[in-house]
Amino acid sequence: MIYFDNSATTQADASVLETYTKVSQAIWGNPSSLHNFGEKADKLLSQSRQQIADIFGVKKHEIFFTSGGTEGDNWVIKGTAIAKRAFGKHLITTQIEHPAVINTMQQLEQLGYEVTYLPVDRTGRVSASDVAAAIRPDTILVSVMAVNNEVGSIQPIDEIGAVLADYPTIHFHVDAVQAVGKSLRELVFNPRVDFATFSGHKFHAPRGTGFIYMKAGKKLAPLMSGGGQESNLRSGTENVPAIAAMAKALRIVTTDEAVKNQQEQAVRKAIIEHIKTQPNITIFSGTDEHFAPHILTFAIEGVRGETIVHAFEDHGIYISTTSACSSKKEQVSGTLMAMHTPENLATSAVRVSLDATNTLAEAVAFNQAFDTIYAGFGKIMTKRNASN
Numbered sequence: 055m056i057y058f059d060n061s062a063t064t065q066a067d068a069s070v071l072e073t074y075t076k077v078s079q080a081i082w083g084n085p086s087s088l089h090n091f092g093e094k095a096d097k098l099l100s101q102s103r104q105q106i107a108d109i110f111g112v113k114k115h116e117i118f119f120t121s122g123g124t125e126g127d128n129w130v131i132k133g134t135a136i137a138k139r140a141f142g143k144h145l146i147t148t149q150i151e152h153p154a155v156i157n158t159m160q161q162l163e164q165l166g167y168e169v170t171y172l173p174v175d176r177t178g179r180v181s182a183s184d185v186a187a188a189i190r191p192d193t194i195l196v197s198v199m200a201v202n203n204e205v206g207s208i209q210p211i212d213e214i215g216a217v218l219a220d221y222p223t224i225h226f227h228v229d230a231v232q233a234v235g236k237s238l239r240e241l242v243f244n245p246r247v248d249f250a251t252f253s254g255h256k257f258h259a260p261r262g263t264g265f266i267y268m269k270a271g272k273k274l275a276p277l278m279s280g281g282g283q284e285s286n287l288r289s290g291t292e293n294v295p296a297i298a299a300m301a302k303a304l305r306i307v308t309t310d311e312a313v314k315n316q317q318e319q320a321v322r323k324a325i326i327e328h329i330k331t332q333p334n335i336t337i338f339s340g341t342d343e344h345f346a347p348h349i350l351t352f353a354i355e356g357v358r359g360e361t362i363v364h365a366f367e368d369h370g371i372y373i374s375t376t377s378a379c380s381s382k383k384e385q386v387s388g389t390l391m392a393m394h395t396p397e398n399l400a401t402s403a404v405r406v407s408l409d410a411t412n413t414l415a416e417a418v419a420f421n422q423a424f425d426t427i428y429a430g431f432g433k434i435m436t437k438r439n440a441s442n
């Protein structure tokens with residue numbers, strides 16, 4: 055089996071699962087309990103928070119645990135909307151955000167908020183000057199992802215940060231779910247960024263884990279009210295075993311990051327160099343510094359994305375249509391449409407998403423499977439053209 059769908063989810067690391075099991079067996083007390091057993095869990099929770107903060111060079115009390123990327127995005131956006139409703143009801147985002155952002159924004163629109171969805175260029179990048187032009191006196195939030203999950207384009211967070219330096223009261227949120235382990239720490243933690251969202255299952259931690267970064271002094275309304283965990287901002291008994299496991303997974307994925315990214319880039323380039331020689335192939339992910347090393351999206355014109363996914367599956371290779379969320383709903387990729395891709399090409403797009411465990415030998419196997427699949431589709435396309 056060759057697993058090339060790491061942007062959908064990653065396999066939990068064996069040593070990370072070991073931590074999860076050990077903590078579940080040995081330190082399963084409730085961190086809020088007053089007794090010594092609870093204190094042990096609380097101590098581990100605190101150590102995990104410190105570990106994560108240290109990795110990113112931020113303060114411990116700026117890390118808040120969540121259940122994943124969707125919760126983090128919802129919290130920052132709705133939490134801002136509630137906390138700042140007296141100051142304004144305008145939010146700015148892009149047309150290429152994950153549904154966790156776009157659908158949250160749409161929900162707010164139904165409640166009377168106004169949202170500007172900024173366009174992107176043909177390479178899938180938003181422009182900082184468009185952000186500047188969209189700012190209004192009642193703008194309360196700018197939310198822009200670091201790495202797009204469908205084509206891998208890296209957004210100019212630093213340039214947007216420079217624009218927002220003149221507007222210190224506007225919350226600046228970065229969805230960093232696809233940016234972990236991709237040598238983008240400085241970009242995500244640009245000094246002007248106030249909030250960032252992270253999801254554990256994208257970096258080999260157990261499902262249902264995640265955290266947000268909330269800069270000291272910034273405020274969000276809680277979405278989960280209850281027992282007052284996470285400094286009264288996110289109630290609910292903490293999943294200490296999973297959180298300890300996530301902290302370990304983050305340490306592993308961020309160790310030797312540059313070397314791992316070179317590996318991903320090498321595998322990606324080996325595939326690009328091979329497939330780009332064929333006619334009817336469109337590659338949407340660039341190889342320059344504006345694209346993350348792990349995502350490659352391409353289309354075989356005239357063949358539907360799901361047909362391509364299943365054809366590779368027959369060869370034991372797992373890829374996806376442009377995102378795991380949209381693949382079962384037969385939705386056309388929002389990112390590719392925003393990039394002005396013709397609809398017939400957007401419906402033919404598939405995403406290969408890598409991590410550092412993928413090898414050049416797997417790229418060779420992928421390329422061989424590609425040749426067989428492409429030749430098969432070629433016959434169908436020729437027949438179709440002849441009968442038209």
Ligand SMILES: Cc1ncc(COP(=O)(O)O)c(C=O)c1O
Nearest residue numbers: 122123124152154203231232253
């Ligand atoms: C950019 C981005 N944001 C948010 C999410 C949602 O994260 P989760 O699956 O942890 O809810 C994803 C998941 O694919 C994503 O790629």
